[in-house]
Amino acid sequence: MDPIHVTAGSTARMGGVDVTISLTPAQAAALGADAAVMADWLHSAFYAMALLRTGRDSTGEPYVAGPADWYTPITDLDHRLIPRLEGVRDAVVSSHAHSGGTVQDLALAMDVKRSTAQYRREAILRGKDRPTAWERWAVGGGPENKGQVDNTDPQD
Template identity: 50%
Template sequence: MDPLDYRTDADSRLGGADITISVTADQARALGADLQAIAEWTHTALTALALLRTGIDPDGTETTPESLHPAITAIDTQLLPRLQGIKDAAVRRHASLGGSLGQLSHAMDSTKSTAQSRRKAILDGPGRPSTWEKWATDGPTQ
């Protein structure tokens, strides 16, 4: 079964498109409250992308600086740090599992030397692992 489902017709909840992302029960337990939060921030990012492309807010009015505030906050302070932490944790795990630089450079769509320097920064850089890398592997701190 495909974990992603798209409905793009008048039957969707708002008449445009519905996106369903399914996870297993074990995955849902591992994600906890992060599941809902990341879904909400992703929704904000998608609606911001539409707003940027149309210049129209969801309520039908023209975009204002104030209407961009939620998107900037969700993306800059919520999504991007977490995505960086997930990526860093994945690179660290890839290395610990014996992943090659060739595999990593392919995954990063980069040269081997670029992949090597990125991996070195993640594995050996100051302040590593970062707070968000720890969050990615351990979940939120209590």
């Protein structure tokens, strides 16, 4: 079963599109509240993209956004979502290397030259202050998950 479902048109809650991401019980338990807050921040990205592309508000009316309209998308993306996504990416690249993944495999996955992939991997594996706080968060979660994450079932 596909964990992502898209419903568009009149059956969508607001008549446009619903994007549903489903998690198993074990995945939901491992992520805790992080799943909902990250979804909220991703919604800010979608909202900002739609406003940038259309110049219309959520009711469809023409709208000229001012500085205050950009505060929430900026903080949600720059301060909240992007650092966490970078932490997840870096933890995944580190796990890829530790599980025997090659630099060539990484280059293919990153869609970059082998030398670029090698540079990025080395920066993650041997960089100063590694793992970062967000890499540690990606692996272990926040304070509410400490001691509750079960990494024993790779199927989840």
